[in-house]
Amino acid sequence: MRTTQIFLRSGLTVAAAAALPIALAAPSAVAVSSGISVSTTGSNVSVTTSACPSNGSSFGNASLLTSGQTNFSQGRQASLTGTSASQSASWSSVSPGTYTVIVVCANGTTAGTQSIIVSSPTIPTAPKEKAPTTSSTASPSRGVMGGLGGAVRNYGTVTVVGGAVLVASGSVAAVWYLRRRAKPNRL
Template identity: 55%
Template sequence: MRYIRLLSRSTAPLAAVALPLALAGPSAAVSGISVSAFGTNVSVVTSACALNNGSWGTASLMSSRQTSFTQGRQVALSGTTVSQSAAWAGVAAGTYTVTVRCSNGVSAGSQVVTVSASTTPAPTRAATPAPSRGVAGGLGGATRDYGTLTLGVGAALTGSAVIAGAWFLRRRPGPYRRH
């Protein structure tokens, strides 16, 4: 009988972690692209597209006057199976919409970006080979800004794991107690 009791205690932390996961559902649909602007350069990164007929897809930079994907400045995506990207240089100040369409015709996402007027010229760089994009830089390799749903699910999982772990350790019988 003692083994059944220990088994039920050891499954409590697992249940505390599994319950929020089951209730959360898929969180990958928060955002399919990440857009950034630095000076007069705009770039977009995604991992939603797959290689199809030698192409990852196309990204389009549209001003407020442009209403369709084909009217924008289009750039072919380049990258790997992990990450695809596109960039525009010399973008005038203003608000733009960046849309990514994968080569299979499915939209990976759309995001608004604001380019501010640059008062200082962009720093010049020595001619160096471009990075292979094999490893993403940043804090822990993170290159995306996750939405509130993803952060909420992560916080709930962390909180429940801490609470379940503390509860389990507190309920564990000490060497001086006998059952």
């Protein structure tokens, strides 16, 4: 009974220890999420949000900051365009590296911040030329028989099986005959 209680207590301790990192990580996961969505395609970067209301003339600006830049005004800025339901901005010819995208609405609020990695674009390779194909005559599937004048003859399955049975029975008969002759005659 005592060992059962010890195992039960240690099991609860292990479960609590396993749940603690998950509980601590949950608030940080919520804090990381932002009101923007950033995507990359080759050397193009785009950001989309629905958090910026229009002030009548614009929705706000987005800034693309390199790893050494820390201020919104230091990055490459692009104006948000779109509708009241969805706004977006994009940058082209972005060099490979790690960047931070910040979106500031026209009313001065920050819609979100997100880090991205732009990888080097893959260089398309030229298609390989196909090697010329040569045609060859199909070889017979059941064997070839050379004859006078180079005649070729295909044997059917029945012929091959019949020949194999004859060879096998002839071999068995020859062994039986030779063994019988080797034994001394008993009278």
